[in-house]
Amino acid sequence: MTATVSATAAPGVGPAAAVRPAARLSTAKPGGRRHLLSIADLDREGIEEILRLTDMFVEVSERPIPRVPALRGKTVVSLFFEDSTRTRLSFEMAAKRLSADTMSFSVSTSAVKKGESLRDTVETIEAMGIDAIVVRHSAAGVPWQIANWTEGAAVINGGDGWHEHPTQALLDCYTIRQQRGRLDGQRIAIVGDIRHSRVARSDVLAFTALGASVTLVAPPTLLPPTLAGWPVEVSHRLDEVLPSCDVVYLLRLQRERMQEALLPSLREYTATYGLTRQRARLLVPGALIMHPGPVNRGVEIAAEVADQPNSVITRQVRNGVAVRMAVLYLLLGSGVDLGV
Amino acid sequence: MAERERALAPPYGGLFVPRTKVMDPDDVKRAIWRMAHEIIERNHGTDRVVLIGLQTGGVPIGGRLAEAVDSVSGVMVPIGSLDVAFYRDDIGLRPVLPEAATHIPVDLTGKTVVLVDDVLFTGRTVRAALNALSDYGRARAVQLAVMVDRGHRELPIRPDYVGKNLPTRRDEMVDVSEEGVVLGDVMPR
Numbered sequence: 001m002t003a004t005v006s007a008t009a010a011p012g013v014g015p016a017a018a019v020r021p022a023a024r025l026s027t028a029k030p031g032g033r034r035h036l037l038s039i040a041d042l043d044r045e046g047i048e049e050i051l052r053l054t055d056m057f058v059e060v061s062e063r064p065i066p067r068v069p070a071l072r073g074k075t076v077v078s079l080f081f082e083d084s085t086r087t088r089l090s091f092e093m094a095a096k097r098l099s100a101d102t103m104s105f106s107v108s109t110s111a112v113k114k115g116e117s118l119r120d121t122v123e124t125i126e127a128m129g130i131d132a133i134v135v136r137h138s139a140a141g142v143p144w145q146i147a148n149w150t151e152g153a154a155v156i157n158g159g160d161g162w163h164e165h166p167t168q169a170l171l172d173c174y175t176i177r178q179q180r181g182r183l184d185g186q187r188i189a190i191v192g193d194i195r196h197s198r199v200a201r202s203d204v205l206a207f208t209a210l211g212a213s214v215t216l217v218a219p220p221t222l223l224p225p226t227l228a229g230w231p232v233e234v235s236h237r238l239d240e241v242l243p244s245c246d247v248v249y250l251l252r253l254q255r256e257r258m259q260e261a262l263l264p265s266l267r268e269y270t271a272t273y274g275l276t277r278q279r280a281r282l283l284v285p286g287a288l289i290m291h292p293g294p295v296n297r298g299v300e301i302a303a304e305v306a307d308q309p310n311s312v313i314t315r316q317v318r319n320g321v322a323v324r325m326a327v328l329y330l331l332l333g334s335g336v337d338l339g340v
Numbered sequence: 341m342a343e344r345e346r347a348l349a350p351p352y353g354g355l356f357v358p359r360t361k362v363m364d365p366d367d368v369k370r371a372i373w374r375m376a377h378e379i380i381e382r383n384h385g386t387d388r389v390v391l392i393g394l395q396t397g398g399v400p401i402g403g404r405l406a407e408a409v410d411s412v413s414g415v416m417v418p419i420g421s422l423d424v425a426f427y428r429d430d431i432g433l434r435p436v437l438p439e440a441a442t443h444i445p446v447d448l449t450g451k452t453v454v455l456v457d458d459v460l461f462t463g464r465t466v467r468a469a470l471n472a473l474s475d476y477g478r479a480r481a482v483q484l485a486v487m488v489d490r491g492h493r494e495l496p497i498r499p500d501y502v503g504k505n506l507p508t509r510r511d512e513m514v515d516v517s518e519e520g521v522v523l524g525d526v527m528p529r
Binding site: 053055056058059060063064065067068069070071098329333334335 | 432441
């Protein structure tokens, strides 16, 4: 529902008075879906609109008083069934900087301990009149399920199982664009535990949607059972990939999800797939080193490499707040529908 | 925000049909020239004056005002831009998206800020701008310069420098551009 454009010019009125398009995005349909569940729900235009809005919130974050009244009176609940430092704090900080109220739910101190089901938990929280739920859960699809149960609240996926972590991918896109100017044509290597990584799944979708080419580098045991339909190349040799990439994105080895012997030993993994000091020298000058955190120093990345100037790991965290402000504002404040 | 965007944005979406040319580019130039003189006169020079254009319509006018002030006084005053989307009181009532990032080049504490916009209508954008400004420091004074004051204020806000007072109907629209100032109607689609 974009405003139609017409060049109906009255006599004596110059062509510049003709109308230019106003709203790029359509207004939200009443009852329309207003969630962020997956990068797959966003097209290139949607991702770019979020990145454009992130620019504005980066500026807000740099102000002497980094807070705007945009979401006054809204309440954001973080519902985390899995441990998290940065995602939860980042969402809460983003909500506070938009003047929303925040509530935090952790499984260990809740009625979930008494056996309350997920559905009852969600309905209880929603009955209190909240506007958004940020969910993290170890099972894929939980945010989608919650979105089907809720009536008014927007649901934001803060990471579901091995499936997706959309705000991480958005902040990664923003960081790469900020550091390298654009995503188009960038060669990005995603290295490590692809199999268990929701970050990798969201990143592949987002990076390729914005025109980057992605190479996955991992031992066969740490790749998904099938890569059919993934718009990526695959390599098992990090040393061959590093000299020709613009961004190397290291993933955390998710030992808590490994129930079988997928690796001979951590030392062997580091020797073949870790970004050691020697290996970091293979990178072209200016190539970025990224990691979603938390970092296992000495496993997937050497401690001194993580602190190199071209490592943007802390910048990713800083940009995460602004990206999440953009997502919360789009879903709760803007009145526009990204089609998600 | 330029009035044209707002009028065309859903749910008010429609077509802008230009009707009367109110000011031609030379009229606009003369008005800017006069307002620049008035700004210097009122502030006894340009000391501590900062011009801040409201996104998007006020920004080009703010730039032209700064150039005119420079030509008259020989001093280029700091110019900034401000997007007030996150401060609007109609968030949730209509789509509100910022147009461009805010850029405030200096700490505003102790400065005389001249807010610049193309059209002054209900005064709600200016109200939002005043709130936004306070997050950048405590200005000594805030003044308001607009190319067109079209009336219909909903808040106790008045301009200090006016290019042209233009009586309008509420449902009309005023377009300010390089081509001058045009009064027209918004036709429903």
